[in-house]
Amino acid sequence: MTVEFADNSLAKNKHALETFLTEASGAEAVTLEDAGALTGGAIQENWLLDLRVHGGPRAGHQQVVLRTDAASGVAVSRSRAEEFALLKTALGAGVTVPEPLWLCEDPRVLGKTFYVMARAEGTAAPHRLMKEADLGGQRERLAERLGAELAKIHGIRPPRTDLGFLGTPAAQPALAAVARYRDYLDRLEVRSLALEWGLRWCESHAPPSRDPVLVHQDFRTGNYMVDRQGLTAILDWEFCDWGDPMSDLGWFCAKCWRYARPELEAGGIGSREAFYRGYENGSGETVDRQAVAYWEVMAHIRWAVIALQQGERTQSGAEDSLELALTGRLYPPLLESEILRCTAPSSWRVTL
Amino acid sequence: MSDREADVARLLALAGQEITESVMPQLTGDARYRIRLVINALKLAGASIADAGELGRLRLAQLRSVMPTESTLDLDALEARLQTSLRAGDLDADEALYQALVIIAEARELLVK
Secondary structure, eight states: OOHHHHTSHHHHTHHHHHHHHHHHHTOSEEEEEEEEEOSOOSSEEEEEEEEEEESSTTOEEEEEEEEEEOSSOOTTSOOHHHHHHHHHHHHHTTOOOOOEEEEEOOHHHHSSOEEEEEOOOSBOOHHHHHHOTTTTSSHHHHHHHHHHHHHHHHTOOSOOGGGGGGOSOOSSHHHHHHHHHHHHHHHHTOOOHHHHHHHHHHHHTOOOOOOOEEEOSOOSTTSEEEOSSSEEEEOOOTTOEEEOHHHHHHHHHOGGGSTTOTTSTBTTTBOHHHHHHHHHHHHSSOOOHHHHHHHHHHHHHHHHHHHHHHHHHHHTTSOOOHHHHHHHHHHHHHHHHHHHHHTOGGGOOOOO | OOHHHHHHHHHHHHHHHHIIIIIGGGOOHHHHHHHHHHHHHHHHHHHHHHHTTHHHHHHHHHHHHHOGGGTTSOHHHHHHHHHHHHHHTTTTTOHHHHHHHHHHHHHHHHHHO
């Protein structure tokens, strides 16, 4: 047993967790041998569990991941139960995801809802993808594969009874986003004229609405796992909604998610064309390049607003996290520069 | 910047240097990532102290140049006025405001880099 496990919240609820896992897995008994916190995820906690399963369809040693809420979340984040439902839907659509196993909404077990999923092999760490050229397999193939995976996600369309919690799609997702981010800034009492400039540009250049699809809304390098052969899982389904499919392509290609490789326009790992090719072959639809460029501007605004929200979580005292405090202070200035670069007066369509 | 502020900024810079040169090379994985956060926090705090209000003065000067008729407004009031005008579409593609925002953004970026 790790020192970390002996002292963590899961250890305190070991018996209740084992009882739940035994019933949910159809085993005779389950022993929780170890649990360690996984890095990544400022909004959720992820734990790697070592289980000894006695009897039932999963008998033997199992490594699974338990996912639950962190101390404080972001308002727009889906609940764990909703995320579990989204994972099941995505798996059914053929998307490469960790298999969702068991959902627990009984607060007597851990004091909060959680679910358990299969462990995906590999890593999602962007710094490793930037440094290790062979990670993720051949990179153009990886970019193309990611485009194809995104096309599968976008193949999920409303109405869906299993995704009823997503509600009715916004008639104009771009304008809805502008209104939402202005509202967030007002509530945070943040006045950023650079973000306001970008938001006004987005308001006056919104692309025509297209048929809504399931959008992942955090489909980027850092949120998929790879091993030496290629993709092993698409992660972090907590921001899913109905929306404009081009928004996911814009988020993936936005400069802020290319890390140390800005010249590789598909998430810092491959060419934009390979990514688009995978998407077009998978979806049978042509990528609207102008709309993607628009959503890249929106991506920088969105990330700046999220960073400010995360920073506010530490300023308000809701959570003591150096990582969140730095996020709120470091990223917005960098993002504002990029937003201004993309929205120079010459790029405006204005009637004077 | 006062002598006291300069002293604090220097102290933070030395602390960051010590961690970077003596502690960081011995660390790997998550511990290395965590100590990098600490170094960034020290850098940011040092830069904020060293700035000593310079950024605020730059913002005020730049924004006043966009709205010269509002020269009596303080920074907060000026930004509020510009925000309202931006949302109303009264400053769409305004070259003067854009140039001011770029200069401010560059200064803000320098503070965190």
